[in-house]
Amino acid sequence: MRWNNLRSTWWKSGASAPRKASKIGTGFCPGGRILRPQQIFQRPAISLIISAPILLAAILLPAAAPDKHLSVYSTAANYSLPVVQRDRRDYVGLLEVLEPLGKVTAKFDGQRWRLRYNNRVEGDFFVGKTRVRVQGHDAELPARFLLENDRGLVPVSSLASLLPRFLGGPVTVHEDSDRLFIGSIATHFTASLAGDNPPKLVFHFTTPVNPMVSTEPGALRMTFNREPLVAPALPTLTFGSKVIPSATYAETNGGAAITVSSPVPLIASFSADGRTATISPTSPASAQTVVAPPTPPAPASSSVAGGPSPVSHRYFAVIDASHGGDDRGETLSPTLFEKDVTIALARSLRQELESRGITVLDLRDSDATLSLDQRAYLTNTNRAAVYIALHATAGGHGVRVYTALMPYGGDDRGPFHSWTTSQQAHLSLSQSAAADIVNEFQKRQIPVRALTAPLRPLNNVTTAALAVEVAPQGSDLMQLTAPDYQQLVTSAVATAIAADRDRLGAPQ
Amino acid sequence: MIPRHLFIGVVVLLVAVLGMSIYAWHMRGRVAAIPAQPAADTRALVPTFTGPTERATLFVAFDEDGSLRPRSAQISLPSGRQQRAEELLSALLTIYLDKTSPHTLSPGADVRSVFLVDPGVAVIDLNSAFADGHRSGVLVEDLTVTSLIHTLSANIPGILKVKILVDGKERETLAGHADLTGFYDVTAVNQLSTQLQPVQ
Numbered sequence: 001m002r003w004n005n006l007r008s009t010w011w012k013s014g015a016s017a018p019r020k021a022s023k024i025g026t027g028f029c030p031g032g033r034i035l036r037p038q039q040i041f042q043r044p045a046i047s048l049i050i051s052a053p054i055l056l057a058a059i060l061l062p063a064a065a066p067d068k069h070l071s072v073y074s075t076a077a078n079y080s081l082p083v084v085q086r087d088r089r090d091y092v093g094l095l096e097v098l099e100p101l102g103k104v105t106a107k108f109d110g111q112r113w114r115l116r117y118n119n120r121v122e123g124d125f126f127v128g129k130t131r132v133r134v135q136g137h138d139a140e141l142p143a144r145f146l147l148e149n150d151r152g153l154v155p156v157s158s159l160a161s162l163l164p165r166f167l168g169g170p171v172t173v174h175e176d177s178d179r180l181f182i183g184s185i186a187t188h189f190t191a192s193l194a195g196d197n198p199p200k201l202v203f204h205f206t207t208p209v210n211p212m213v214s215t216e217p218g219a220l221r222m223t224f225n226r227e228p229l230v231a232p233a234l235p236t237l238t239f240g241s242k243v244i245p246s247a248t249y250a251e252t253n254g255g256a257a258i259t260v261s262s263p264v265p266l267i268a269s270f271s272a273d274g275r276t277a278t279i280s281p282t283s284p285a286s287a288q289t290v291v292a293p294p295t296p297p298a299p300a301s302s303s304v305a306g307g308p309s310p311v312s313h314r315y316f317a318v319i320d321a322s323h324g325g326d327d328r329g330e331t332l333s334p335t336l337f338e339k340d341v342t343i344a345l346a347r348s349l350r351q352e353l354e355s356r357g358i359t360v361l362d363l364r365d366s367d368a369t370l371s372l373d374q375r376a377y378l379t380n381t382n383r384a385a386v387y388i389a390l391h392a393t394a395g396g397h398g399v400r401v402y403t404a405l406m407p408y409g410g411d412d413r414g415p416f417h418s419w420t421t422s423q424q425a426h427l428s429l430s431q432s433a434a435a436d437i438v439n440e441f442q443k444r445q446i447p448v449r450a451l452t453a454p455l456r457p458l459n460n461v462t463t464a465a466l467a468v469e470v471a472p473q474g475s476d477l478m479q480l481t482a483p484d485y486q487q488l489v490t491s492a493v494a495t496a497i498a499a500d501r502d503r504l505g506a507p508q
Numbered sequence: 509m510i511p512r513h514l515f516i517g518v519v520v521l522l523v524a525v526l527g528m529s530i531y532a533w534h535m536r537g538r539v540a541a542i543p544a545q546p547a548a549d550t551r552a553l554v555p556t557f558t559g560p561t562e563r564a565t566l567f568v569a570f571d572e573d574g575s576l577r578p579r580s581a582q583i584s585l586p587s588g589r590q591q592r593a594e595e596l597l598s599a600l601l602t603i604y605l606d607k608t609s610p611h612t613l614s615p616g617a618d619v620r621s622v623f624l625v626d627p628g629v630a631v632i633d634l635n636s637a638f639a640d641g642h643r644s645g646v647l648v649e650d651l652t653v654t655s656l657i658h659t660l661s662a663n664i665p666g667i668l669k670v671k672i673l674v675d676g677k678e679r680e681t682l683a684g685h686a687d688l689t690g691f692y693d694v695t696a697v698n699q700l701s702t703q704l705q706p707v708q
Contacts (some may be wrong), residue, residue: 329684330644372680391685393645396574400647405700407690409667420690428618449574452700453650454687469646 038302057200060233070156071254073228073369074182075102080254083156083178089143089151089244101182106152113145115396117166125152134165139444143236160368161325170378172366177251179228182313184361190351191247193239201279203259205229206354208274211258216491220279221259227257230365231353243281280501295375315361316505317497321346322391322467325369332394332477338384339367341392341480345470349390349488360500376460380422381452385495385504386433389458389467394477399449399489402467403430403439404458429464433500437466440496446488447473464504560584565660566600567701569611569651575652575706578662579603593622593630593664600659611651614641618673622660627666628640629691630660639674649686651704658701661694668694 068083070092077100083090092300094115098104102118123134131137146153148169154162156173159180163171163441172181187207194200209229211222238246247260253484260266260279267282295343323329323343329338343364350360361382363375410421423430434450441448458465470489472479478484497504534694561582585592597619604613616637622708623631642652661667669691673679679688696708 257544287592323684327684390645393647395571395643395648397643400574402646405696407649407687408693408696409691451647451650452696453646453685454653454680454692455646456684456687456689459687459690467646470670 004248019362032216039198044205052288068178070178070180071225072097072100072182073185075185076182078226078228085155086153087143087148089154090175090262091146092156092159093151094132094154094162095152097159097163097180101167106150108150114146115152115166121166121168122160124165125154131387134160134162137165138243139165144318147256160366164370164374168366170363170368170370170374171177172364172368174230178254178257179230179256181230181365185228186362186365187228188230188347188350188354189232191232191237191239193241193244194482199239199241199243199392201239201247203258203277203279205277208276209277211277213268215266215271218263219259219261220268221257222268222277225255228258229258231256231414232347244279273323282327288430304422315382315384316358316381316386316501317345318361318363318382318387318391319349319353320375320379320387321362324364324367327369330393331392332480334483336477338392341470342390343367344481344483345390345392345486345490348483348495349388349490350486352490353497356494356498358494358498372456373460376422376457379457379465380460380462383483385465385501386457387463387465388463388464388493388497389455391467392480393469393471394480396471397473398471399472400449400450400451401433401434401442402451402453402455402469403427404454404461404465405454406459407454419460421459423459423465426461426463426465427506430458430466433464433497434466436500437468437493437496440492440499444488444492446492528690542548551618564596564599564657564663566596566603567655567662568603569650569655569704570706571611571648573706574647574651574704576651576658576701576704577706589664590622593624593660595661597622597632597656597665600655609672610647611655613638613644618639619656624664624667628666630664630667630670631673632656632660632670633673633676636675639679639682644683644685646685649682649684650700653682653686653692654697654701654704657692657694657697661698668699670694 028317064216068085068090068289070081070083072079072081079100081096083092085091095104095106098115098117105116106116111126114126114128115123117123121135123132125132125147127147129143130144132141132145139268141155141162142156143158149272156178157175160171160173161416163180163182167182168477169183171183173179176213187209190200190204191203205227207227209224209227211224211227214223216223231251234247235250236248243264244260244262244266247258250257250259262281266279269276269278269280270276317430321339323337323342323507324338325339327339329342331337334343343366346362346364353360361378361384363378364370366406375389404423404427405425407420407423410418410424412418412421417425438448438450453467455467458467468489470480470486473485562585564581564583564585566579566581567576569576581599583593601613601617601619603609604611605615605617614645615639616635618635618638620633620635622633623632642649656672657670660670671686671691672682674688683690
């Protein structure tokens with residue numbers, strides 16, 4: 001990489017390049033006499049001195065650690081930015097992050113670095129300080145702000161809390177793998193085994209994908225460098241097959257990879273729309289088949305699939321993994337917090353809904369802090385048909401489905417509705433959706449109750465809104481983290497929502 | 509030969525050290541004589557008013573089955589509405605702070621005061637130990653709030669809405685879930701109380 005950069009810089013020098021080359025080609029002997037190139041290489045000591053560093057560089061440069069970069073995924077553009085290390089932390093240029101997303105200007109007045117986004121949002125950053133001020137509100141960075149060559153650098157870990165203030169929407173940062181998701185851009189996938197002889201592993205992706213496929217003994221790997229692919233509920237999926245026992249999801253340095261393990265050679269084939277990948281054992285005759293996925297067409301719109309709906313919703317359902325960031329929710333055990341269980345539940349529910357053709361906006365897919373007002377605002381502005389908040393608790397058994405306990409009064413003025421009682425007009429729809437979910441749980445013999453609760457932001461949401469609180473069925477708290485129990489719960493919710501699709505999607 | 513000024517300096521310092529040692533010894537004796545401070549009082553609250561008793565209905569939360577059950581109690585209740593409200597909630601907290609409580613609250617949990625403001629507004633001011641030590645969870649917080657409000661509204665007619673404060677200030681939630689920013693609608697809470705009745 002560095003070698004390539006050096007070479008490209010050399011070529012860019014254009015007319016002066018030959019002159020430089022000529023300088024490189026001459027040298028000096030100890031006696032001060034100028035030597036011609038061929039004379040240099042006739043003297044072993046001098047040629048050794050010159051060639052040793054070149055050889056050393058040639059050996060070391062390719063072995064050096066690859067440059068870190070941050071992959072940014074958004075509806076406007078997908079791009080990659082260099083990450084620099086300062087004070088043993090990863091930093092990235094904030095202006096560079098925002099530039100492809102809108103109009104950005106920055107100026108430094110000697111004390112503060114002022115960033116303006118879309119002529120609407122202003123942020124002040126102070127060199128060497130952790131305090132920032134965005135739209136008049138103070139915020140803290142996890143490490144100090146740096147200014148280098150007029151580039152404002154912020155810690156990568158601060159982007160999850162900083163960018164929503166500029167962009168006004170949810171942002172998810174996968175810090176370990178340097179991946180940044182702006183809005184609900186993530187591509188999810190499900191994997192299931194089909195057929196017995198030979199078995200085939202079928203991956204369904206929510207958007208078209210075009211991974212790089214490679215094989216090695218015992219595994220087939222699909223590497224996604226451009227797609228915003230995110231993890232399933234569990235990083236390792238097991239299928240109970242001897243031919244294709246498991247698949248593993250991993251993220252590294254701005255990319256994601258799915259590795260399918262198998263004792264037999266595998267091939268991958270892709271559907272024409274790029275949304276389905278089928279992994280199957282190769283026959284001896286077809287072992288040499290070149291595996292190449294087709295180029296997917298442009299992404300389809302995210303309207304509700306699987307049946308006509310009276311109203312077109314960009315996202316039919318909004319899933320809210322409650323708590324997050326500093327708000328840990330209930331401390332379920334010394335090492336397990338409610339916020340972690342709700343994320344796993346949200347991912348599972350998302351998979352279940354999407355496998356039923358329901359488009360989903362996931363409000364929180366990382367350990368980000370989102371205020372209750374932000375959650376309600378994002379739900380309302382996306383005009384989803386149903387909002388589902390997920391909670392987890394160690395108390396009691398089974399599942400509780402809540403609708404809003406409406407606060408007193410509300411001060412509606414003409415067309416303007418009170419924020420605290422926004423849910424009022426949609427309460428009966430919420431209650432009927434909750435009743436359907438309760439029925440589905442009862443069918444599956446999972447203990448369930450339907451209640452109202454003074455639980456924000458249910459009362460601020462202008463669509464069907466409910467919260468699902470999951471407790472273990474027995475006394476074993478760890479059941480909350482068990483994927484099969486999570487799926488049992490989320491599949492019941494998804495089935496009820498899918499069955500209620502027409503009613504929920506009807507104009508209100 | 510030791511210079512005279514050095515000799516005087518050393519003597520002065522020795523005297524100072526001796527004097528401070530005697531003073532420190534004296535202070536140590538005084539501290540030992542002071543009786544130890546009693547530990548923070550974590551006993552359950554008891555109703556403070558003594559007088560003729562009345563039958564009142566307390567709505568007690570049970571964590572075991574997530575229910576709210578009415579419980580009759582003979583309580584000494586003053587004639588003033590505000591004082592009655594405070595005595596009722598004190599009696600309720602006595603149950604919750606007992607060792608055999610069906611819905612445990614943290615030690616030191618208390619209702620600082622209850623204000624009744626016409627028309628139909630009640631303000632319950634909890635102390636910080638009540639909220640800070642409260643268990644987190646939708647249902648467990650739901651039970652506490654419903655128990656307090658329904659106990660008040662069932663025994664003191666005319667309350668339409670209730671506001672819950674913590675240490676005299678508004679707080680976002682009780683323990684991460686139950687919203688404390690708005691006014692509770694007594695009618696809605698009473699309906700929730702019905703939902704929370706134990707399944708027969």
